Amino acid sequence: MSLVLIALLPFIGAILPALMIRAGRNACALTAGSVTLTSLILLLSYAPAVFGGEVIQARFEWLPGLGLNANFFLDGLGFFFALLILGIGLLIIVYARFYLSKQDPMGLFYVYLLLFQGAMVGITLSDNILLLLIFWELTSLSSFLLIGYWKHLPEGRQGARMALMVTGSGGMAMIAGMLILGNIAGSYDLTVILQSGEAIKASPLYLPALLLILGGAFTKSAQFPFHFWLPHAMAAPTPVSAYLHSATMVKAGVFLMARMWPALAGTPEWFYIVATAGLVTMIVGAWISIFKDDLKGLLAFSTVSQLGLMTMLLGFGTPMAALAAVFHILNHATFKAALFMTAGIVDHEVGTRDAKRLGGLVTLMPITATIAMIAAASSAGLPLFNGFLSKEMMLYEASHTYYLGQEWILPVLATVGAVFSVAYSARYAIHVFLGKERHDYPSHPHDPPFGMWAPAGLLVVLVVAIGLLPQAIAGPLVQVASNAVTNGTAPVVDIKIWHGVNAALIMSMIALALGLLLLWRYGTFVALRQRFPRPEAKDIFDRLVDRTAAAATFVTDGLQNGSLQRYLATMVATMILVGAAGFFGGSHGAGTRATLPISPLGLIGWLLLVAACLTLVFFHHRRLLTLILVGVIGLIVSLGFFYFAAPDLALTQISVEVVTVILLLLALNFLPKQTPVAEFAPRRWRDAVLAGLAGLGVAGLTLAITTRDFFAGSISEFHLANSYPGGGGTNVVNVILVDFRGFDTYGEIIVLGIAALAIFALLESSLHGKASKRLANWVPETARAFDSHPLLLVVASRALLPFALLVGIFIFLRGHNEPGGGFIAGLVVSIALIIQYMASGFQWAHARVRVDYHAVIGLGVLVAGLTGVAAWIAERPFLTSDFTYVSLPVVGTFEVATAMAFDVGVFLTVVGAVMLALANLSRIGRLAETGGGSHPIASQH
């Protein structure tokens, strides 16, 4: 449990500084410090066990279904890193107490710092790669807060965002890599994964997993080509830079590579990717670092370079190199943190970090200068300091490792890197502290208070101590850590100050000499560097972002331009494509049914239909013609129904066509007679092609489907067999409508009624407001006929009315057994009434028809509904029909079915719906007929 506490304490304790800030800055720092110290003591309490080679574990179920358990473990490597994080964290807390000014919200700073610390410790102690991922991204988040802490600096924002973007993206890639890794190993527990290295390396998914995981590690540790974000994150306060960008966060990537070393390292892929990235980073980082005038920039790039060194060593894949990497991590943490702190002190006390404006500080701030120069000496790799020892190891490893089959490549390049690192370290020491004292410092330089230099001082004491007594002080720690990295295959650690004259020492000496030479001729090299183009990685990153944005704009503006037509075209095109893929992709032969011969009549009908449709397409902007053609098409379709022996459908179709055409005609009266032709020709062609293809597709499907048997038999048999015995009617269609599927019909008439009400509501609004004014001032486009109500038509229509109504009733009554029924009857009656409106004028007809069509619709629905309910009385389900035979004198025996009452409902609803629409159109018509005056005959009231 206390193992978990090591990681959790900083999280829990993170609220304390925010609370304690009211008690003063000292109390605030003290609480933050004591939280860290408690964690550190807890960690150290495990030291005996860890040094004894034990691995301490703590396991908790969390999301077992996901393979995500809160498993923690502590081995040598975890101990080593946690020690660095907590130890340096403690020093940073002390340092920051003195570094931050009174205006800075210190409580918040310590909150963020502790959160970050907890996340870092969490990474080192996680035994589950998913848990590790969570802590990993938590460091990104909390570092975002820390880097952006000084909000008033614009470069702080830029830096924070880019840092989060780059490391966050890497983290995402790592998620994918970890998923694959866990999938190969069959577990997400590190302890399991580390034991299954062989299986992982043999898996075909090894390379993708490796690349993705390294993506995370490289971005976090600022390895080439992701090295550019780190220097830009340096706008943060110096304590943050010192902590995040030297000792801890940037080492998370290195830690991960070390952690995964047993599972991933040792393959050629690992060697060439990791070692190459490390090598390039080491050289490039060091080279840029030499020419940075901003002290923190200089240190930032030097950190990049040093991280490259560690990565390269891990990349070599040999236990000895891994040991060297571990040792260098320790050394680098000590001297680089000290360097950062001194840079902060200089910035704090002198007021600038520009190397060009500094120099000669050694007499003014002797303590700082001493600390800085010792740390710089270690960084340069001078003997007797710890940096020398690990750099020697690195050079030694490089000197006998083959790269691309060549022995000389690595030693030469490693020496080049070392030359540069000597140069920048020396520059930091010499250009800042040595030289002539100046008189134009922004403020008077002096040594800082004890609390500010003490942490750095403590670190350089370590630098020297390890440098002098490496085996005694660092030996055991490096041993357990490297044992953990290499799964116990690490050689026995025996670090000596003096190895005798060997290749590494010679390379070291060459580096020292050339590095100092470089600095001596600094001006020449600056000039030399200016002459070559320097690709600025940040610009490349920015350009990449801009390019992506431009591409995105192209996509969104091109596809998403707000045009409904384009959206429809896209959808239809997609459907054609996908449908075609399904059509041709399926394995199916030709149809199995025998095809029927083409009859001449059918062919003529088909040709007529095609011709009518094509004419309609070509003349679609002439609306009247379009309407006529629609009528023609409807007529051919209803003839088709006749041809296929479906008189009911044909009757229905014809009556519907008549009503529709008449209503549309009335509506068209008030609309422009032409559809404006403003279409763009290519778009017409696009639409034509799409429509053609869609038509072909539907035709193909129809052919494919009609030439084979359906899976299940047709349902016609059932209805034919049961129509008379079950529903009492011989007209199957009608029995289906009013009986078998009566519930559907009931729904349909309700929909019909609602549609009529909607037409009413829509037209009603045009009788008020702006629309009504426009209507009142409406001038018809075409001249009206002189005689708007021809006498002959008026007389004929009135004479016809009773007959038409009679026909309607006849059709209604015979419906159950012969073609007909309530629906058709309703339409026929409606047509009869419409003719009255057309012949005698709206006003005349309206004055005589005093029926509220709303009520008719309602009545229709009600009658149909009540018929259904009546079935309940007979304890039958809703809408069950019944029928009996009644004998009446004169008329004879006839059948009475409850379905008949239902049909009455249908009839009423249809009449009501059609007439409601008509009545409203007529109201508009009357409004528009400004003083029409011409009344038909018999204007007698």
Add this chain to the structure above:
Amino acid sequence: MSIGADIVAALPELFLAGTAIILLMLGVFMRDISTRSIGLLAVAALAFAGALIYLGDGRGTVAFNGLFLNDGFGDFMKVLVLIGAALTIVMALRGLEQEQMNQFEFPVLLVLATVGMLMMISANDLISLYMGLELQSLALYVVAAFRRDSLRSSEAGLKYFVLGSLASGMLLYGMSMVYGFTGSTSFDVLAQVFASQEDAPSIGLIVGIVFIAAGLAFKISAVPFHMWTPDVYEGAPTPVTAFLAAAPKVAAMALLVRVLMGPFGDLVAQWQQIVVFIALASMLLGSFAAIVQSNIKRLMAYSSIGHVGFALVGLAAGSEAGVRGVAVYMAIYLFMTVGVFAVILAMRVNGRAVEAMDDLKGLSKTNPLMALAMAALMFSMAGIPPLAGFFGKFYVFMAAVEAGLFELAVIGVLASVVAAYYYLRIVKVMYFDEPVEAFDKPVGSELASVLAISTLVIVLFVLIPGPIVDGAATAAEALTSAGR
């Protein structure tokens, strides 16, 4: 099964439908009743329906002659839908008043849409599926065009309607094909037929499935049927957009999962490619297109397209783990979306709604708490651990990896990298840019509490994942074990 048992099985739906009608009558006949009261009653009804689902037993029952199915999967998704609907109605109350569109029909329509969603989720037949879907869609077409005096709103409603009708047409076309070749519309019968078929499914079936999938893809706004989303999100009044983005997405996704995993469960090979394709296309388009959006509602539209793509990764796996992933993802998506829209609804300057991303500038100074909540939501949407969004992504990606869809998972992760870019941009705008005019305060207790609830769910998920994860696991198990 008796009619009584049928009614019990569909009690929450029936209750809600009845409530909607009663509320409509209240609004019509009690002239002085305020929209707020109707809205609150609607929320209470939704909560009660949720309680009915929670307390109801007899799970796994089929009612109304096999048209309606009650199961654990449906329960989980229904509760999500109800939560989404209730939260968005609560959020809308004040917005409606501010925008002078507080007609009482609004909450009634939303309740009706919710009934439709519940019906969709419980559909066990192609016909009841279509009924539920259309009930939902019709109500939503109307609310999208609710501001008839606004050109943008009317245009949005019209576009939504036209494209939605086309999609419904495709769906019906596909259904008729499937019916023609199986002789049934019942999911149970369909599943049996497919399970018993030895040879490759016939052409009519494949085309039918393609069309059904396309129709449903429209409803979840997956690429390439996403075209309506940005325009409708931007054009519709913000309270409507908030509603559109939350519950209907969950319901449509649940429906898609049920249809593909249920009756078509034995045809995984046929539809897996389709789902993989639309998942990839949605993730990529959602991520890339969002980069350049400056209108936050439009941004949320693309974001939702991307999220749907991620959720589909789970469905593409076609396994129980995949379904669980989808369920977890949609649950988390729901809370994230609701939270973000709470912030968007609070974006008002001098009584006027603003919706540009630049209006968020410096929010951390003018309203630190809201900025913090929004930042948490953005990080969650980007999928950065330890926020809930990460787990959503993780579940679906893991299911994909387990199903051997490595490429899909990797491309998905890369798409989420791009997506992270624009979520982080919002955080940057809020935290690092100089403040512009502050938003009106107070934002109102409704918005504040909805924002607080959703943010807490997102942040605390990592500590208390149980309710969502266990619920999703039960749901997935119920769905995948039933048909086999």
